[in-house]
Amino acid sequence: MKILPTVELLVAEARKAAAEGKSIGLVPTMGALHSGHISLVDRARKENDVVFVSIFVNPTQFNNPDDLRTYPRTEEQDCNMLERAGVDFVFMPAVDEVYAEPDNRQFDLGPVAEVMEGAMRPGHFNGVAQIVSKLFAWTLPTRAYFGEKDFQQIAVIRRMADIEKFNIDIVSCPIIREADGLALSSRNVRLDEASRAVAPNIRARLLDSLRLREEGLAPRELASRTADAINDTLGLEVEYFEIADALTLQPIENWEDCGPLGAVGCATVYCGGVRLIDNIIYN
Ligand code: AMP
Numbered sequence: 001m002k003i004l005p006t007v008e009l010l011v012a013e014a015r016k017a018a019a020e021g022k023s024i025g026l027v028p029t030m031g032a033l034h035s036g037h038i039s040l041v042d043r044a045r046k047e048n049d050v051v052f053v054s055i056f057v058n059p060t061q062f063n064n065p066d067d068l069r070t071y072p073r074t075e076e077q078d079c080n081m082l083e084r085a086g087v088d089f090v091f092m093p094a095v096d097e098v099y100a101e102p103d104n105r106q107f108d109l110g111p112v113a114e115v116m117e118g119a120m121r122p123g124h125f126n127g128v129a130q131i132v133s134k135l136f137a138w139t140l141p142t143r144a145y146f147g148e149k150d151f152q153q154i155a156v157i158r159r160m161a162d163i164e165k166f167n168i169d170i171v172s173c174p175i176i177r178e179a180d181g182l183a184l185s186s187r188n189v190r191l192d193e194a195s196r197a198v199a200p201n202i203r204a205r206l207l208d209s210l211r212l213r214e215e216g217l218a219p220r221e222l223a224s225r226t227a228d229a230i231n232d233t234l235g236l237e238v239e240y241f242e243i244a245d246a247l248t249l250q251p252i253e254n255w256e257d258c259g260p261l262g263a264v265g266c267a268t269v270y271c272g273g274v275r276l277i278d279n280i281i282y283n
Contacts, residue, residue, distance in 0.1 A: 001083045003090050007098070007138055010091045014052065014139045022049035026141035028132060031055040032072040032186035033081050036176040040145040041085045043173055052139050053082055054091040056098060061127030067275075072189050091135075103130050108163060112155040112249045116242055116266050117277075128153060129160040136166050143169040147176075149183050151264055151279045155249050175278075177203065183278045195272025198235040202269050205229045206280040209265060213282050219243035219252050219263065230269060239268040239275070246281060255282070 004010045017024055025044030029037050033055075044051045055078055062068035075092065082090055107129040112118075118125050136144065146154050154172050161168055176184050181203035182196075191199060209226040217225065220243075227241040244251050246261035255263060263282040268275060 001079070001087050001090060003079065003092055005092055005094070005097070007093065010052070010089070010093075011138050013089055014141075017050045018140060023142040024048055024139060025051045026135065026139050026144045027051070027053045028135050028144070028146075029053060029055055030057045030071065030186065031078050032074050032189070033078045034176075034184045034186065034188075036147055036149065036184040038081060038085050039176050040147060040173050041082065041087060043171065044143065044145050045086050047143060047171075048141075050088050051086070052089045052091060052141065053087050054135055056091070056093060056131065058098075058127060058131040059095060060099070060103065060130050061124050063121045063124050070190070072186055091139075098131070098134065103134075105130055107133075107160055109156055109159050112152065112159055115152075115244065115249055115251065116240060117152050117268070118156075120239060120268065125153070125156045128156060132157055133160055133164055133166075136161070136164070136168060141168055143171050145171045145173055147173050148279070149175045149185070149277065151246075151266060152249050155247070181207075183276075185276065187274055187276070190274045192272055195235060195274065198233055199271050199276060201233040201236060202230060202267060202271075202276060202278050205233075206265060206267060206278060209280065210282070213255075219255060223265065226265070226267075230267070235271060237270040239270060241265060241267045243282070 025048030027040045027044050057071050059068055107126055109125055113125040158170050161170060180200040182200045205226055209222055212222045223241050223243050227238045230236050230238050242251055243263055243265050245258050246264040247259045252258060252263060264279050266279045268277050
């Protein structure tokens with residue numbers, strides 16, 4: 001496994017692989033890797049000749065300076081995990097390498113980026129589009145892998161790839177969870193013991209909501225009952241829980257209003273000061 005600290009080296013290795021007719025899989029990450037990330041890497045490994053992983057805590061997507069400052073960084077452990085997973089190249093640049101010049105680009109991401117995370121975290125998705133568009137342009141992967149934990153992010157990236165006319169297969173991968181249901185996240189290490197113990201209730205209440213769906217509750221009613229149920233758990237505080245069309249991410253009034261992907265319920269919940277996200281699909 002080769003570590004690439006510069007854009008020049010990344011571009012050189014990617015073009016070399018492409019010239020040899022190899023398919024390229026790219027897995028963008030911010031490090032502090034866990035089995036969720038490795039599931040993306042494993043899939044990329046299966047489907048491509050060469051696998052690139054990027055580790056870069058992208059400052060332009062953080063709307064909260066404290067979150068950026070305290071974001072966990074475990075580079076040595078990350079590299080060991082990636083080596084074991086059979087990765088070929090790890091792009092690990094310094095901030096100045098990626099933003100040699102300040103990036104003031106504003107993407108026209110449209111309605112998918114305006115709701116939920118887009119509404120709560122101003123500038124977040126534009127920052128995601130900035131970094132992922134750069135990684136795409138430098139690596140020109142055949143396929144790029146993203147986790148459904150960040151459900152809305154995938155829709156935003158598809159939109160960005162569309163605008164930029166990238167011919168890249170965007171592959172979405174299922175959420176990997178702890179045995180008790182908590183979605184794996186780099187931020188979980190910030191949970192203290194008490195918070196870690198209550199956090200799985202988020203998933204449990206989302207699963208309960210499947211039953212409410214079967215009982216015929218309308219989306220708005222189901223959303224408010226589920227948010228109330230989460231808030232009833234001491235230590236959990238819902239920022240939002242919205243039911244949206246799984247393709248357009250726009251809120252729905254009736255289940256019948258959904259497109260081919262059905263509906264998704266997206267939750268953001270504060271747990272002991274840590275902002276956790278999770279989601280569930282209603283077919
Ligand atoms: P991050 O390092 O948090 O930016 O995540 C990098 C990629 O890993 C994103 O595409 C995430 O959606 C994905 N990811 C994070 N956590 C999980 C998880 N629990 N299961 C599956 N994919 C995940």
